[in-house]
């Protein structure tokens with residue numbers, strides 16, 4: 001099949017590369033010339049484990065190409081995926097659909113024959129109807145079916161998630177479009193990944209409901225962690241104690257500094273806006289958003305508290321800046337709020353991240369960027385584990401202590417055992433333990 005992917009970011013590039021790996025012919029389009037230039041010269045514009053090899057092998061096999069020319073890429077495609085960004089609209093939290101509609105207009109101007117247009121971007125309920133209306137208005141002469149196919153991959157594990165998804169959700173009632181989508185995903189459902197066909201609006205809502213539920217689970221355990229601290233209980237044992245119950249499940253029960261990233265913050269807000277528009281409040285998600293926002297600031301205060309009565313003039317080493325390990329994505333990372341709180345209190349921040357330094361520098365130019373964890377700890381009064389990269393899981397605590405001024409560790413991901421850290425001579429603060 002011929003597949004065109006509009007938008008070659010975290011989702012578009014991974015999806016395009018995986019589709020080509022299934023044997024489809026894929027053209028990935030982006031309007032960002034520097035991304036396409038990088039891809040054409042064999043460099044990845046993002047960090048995602050395994051992506052470079054996957055792209056290289058499919059480019060070599062002649063199944064995967066890149067272009068900035070949307071019109072030529074769209075002509076003759078069996079399926080055209082829209083995988084552009086849908087960030088929070090500045091000021092009100094609605095999903096900003098301007099990129100989706102701009103891409104739609106460009107596709108409408110360029111389609112040549114019957115095709116299926118698939119929104120893979122996360123879009124609010126009813127967006128597919130508006131995309132369809134654009135085609136009806138602009139291109140009544142061609143048969144274009146508009147399908148919703150939300151993406152559930154996780155950055156850092158994106159290729160595995162795409163190739164072995166828990167489920168594939170496809171929102172359409174058009175029989176021809178269903179057949180095209182079956183053909184697109186055939187290699188996967190032969191592997192028995194379930195395909196769920198729903199109405200388009202239902203499919204759009206499934207994505208928001210899934211992310212809001214996961215954000216709720218994280219926020220729930222974070223509040224239980226606070227309660228654990230107050231009553232002298234251990235949140236890791238609580239997580240295990242409840243997670244072994246199959247009705248609850250073990251995942252997303254790790255207490256930490258609050259959720260961040262390119263999806264949960266914007267998608268929970270957008271869900272609230274949809275709920276508001278339809279006069280059907282989702283109070284649980286309202287609480288989740290509020291609690292998570294205040295948590296990020298609270299984590300800044302937690303670090304300041306660990307520094308003692310006079311944090312001003314002290315130095316903190318922040319280990320891990322990206323919102324989670326194995327990605328270079330800095331969007332809405334908790335490190336941003338923590339670093340701001342520290343800087344506001346007159347604390348110097350020395351920072352390290354294995355993959356996120358370049359985007360972090362663009363967003364936080366005033367931090368001191370270091371070559372590794374030990375360099376960051378040089379002269380620091382406290383070291384703070386913000387993101388649980390493997391590189392920080394087995395630090396040489398004696399070496400760390402030797403280069404630090406004051407041996408304090410704030411472990412916002414509960415990576416270490418209190419006894420080990422205290423034995424190494426640190427004052428140790430964790431989350432919910």
Ligand SMILES: NC(=O)c1ccc[n+]([C@@H]2O[C@H](COP(=O)([O-])OP(=O)(O)OC[C@H]3O[C@@H](n4cnc5c(N)ncnc54)[C@H](O)[C@@H]3O)[C@@H](O)[C@H]2O)c1
Nearest residue numbers: 007008009010011030031032084085086103121122151155
């Ligand atoms: N990142 C994730 O983990 C993830 C997971 C599931 C779903 N999603 C959703 O997928 C969508 C894309 O997210 P992302 O993280 O890949 O975003 P991204 O910002 O990494 O990539 C979007 C790309 O689209 C390009 N683009 C925008 N308008 C274009 C146009 N008219 N023509 C060609 N290219 C255009 C941009 O230049 C950019 O490279 C969002 O709706 C997001 O919510 C993301």
